[in-house]
Amino acid sequence: MEGQPELEGAVGPPRMEEPASRRFSEEQFWAACRELDQPAPAAAGPWELLVETAGVRIYRLFHEQSGLFEYKIFGGLDDCPPKLCVDVYMDLKFRKEWDQYVKELYEETYDGEKVIYWEVKYPFPLSNRDYVYIRERREMDMDGRKIWVVLAKSVTVPQCPEKPGITRVKSYKQSLVIESDGKAGSKVYMYYFDDPGGMVPSWLVNWAAKSGVPAFLKDMQKACLKYSKSR
Numbered sequence: 001m002e003g004q005p006e007l008e009g010a011v012g013p014p015r016m017e018e019p020a021s022r023r024f025s026e027e028q029f030w031a032a033c034r035e036l037d038q039p040a041p042a043a044a045g046p047w048e049l050l051v052e053t054a055g056v057r058i059y060r061l062f063h064e065q066s067g068l069f070e071y072k073i074f075g076g077l078d079d080c081p082p083k084l085c086v087d088v089y090m091d092l093k094f095r096k097e098w099d100q101y102v103k104e105l106y107e108e109t110y111d112g113e114k115v116i117y118w119e120v121k122y123p124f125p126l127s128n129r130d131y132v133y134i135r136e137r138r139e140m141d142m143d144g145r146k147i148w149v150v151l152a153k154s155v156t157v158p159q160c161p162e163k164p165g166i167t168r169v170k171s172y173k174q175s176l177v178i179e180s181d182g183k184a185g186s187k188v189y190m191y192y193f194d195d196p197g198g199m200v201p202s203w204l205v206n207w208a209a210k211s212g213v214p215a216f217l218k219d220m221q222k223a224c225l226k227y228s229k230s231r
Contacts, residue, residue: 022113022155029138029151034142047060047061050071054214055076056074056217057074058210058214060072070193073190073192073217074189075214075217076185077185077217078221079221080184080186080225081180081184081186082146082147088227089176089220090150092105098222100219104130105118115133118131119166127165127166128167129167129168131168132168133154133172135151136151137150145179148178148179149175151175154169154171154173167198173191175192176188176189177189190213
């Protein structure tokens, strides 16, 4: 219902045998909300401004354990109200229509838990990557501000074994936070980290960070306009 938290990945009462780490804590949602008010993390910490283009600012932080980077993205989507943005983001079937990098994407329920399988196209001769993850969506009220939050992270599910020729991304985290920009659009914050595994050339990593994310937001904006007309 409108105004009520919408939960994904939680069906029925918690099962005692399920590890607590499989779920997202209340504090994780509030922490994500607070990121909207921290638009320049490089000024107060170790985050580095990687690129600023077309109203999108991308910051990165070196992840010592993996030798990779974590990313924070701040931007906006004109003429796309926040609830519409979140609905588009959550609609897996529609995602396959507008995201050219999706090879396979679907949701299944295993042992009462909703799990998403996602295979991403990689350029030849690299192997495609796939993800198995859970996500949860909530509508938050922060001092009168309506904020939508979607948290996601990789999980291990016996019913989704690794496939030959596809590299499984075993470490993946993503946050999406959206609120109104006070006009007809949305303010957007994203955080993500994933370890693609294998040997991925630095040019592809740099492209994904500097160009792939802004391109994704543009594609999502176009998808929002198409979605609102088709529904």
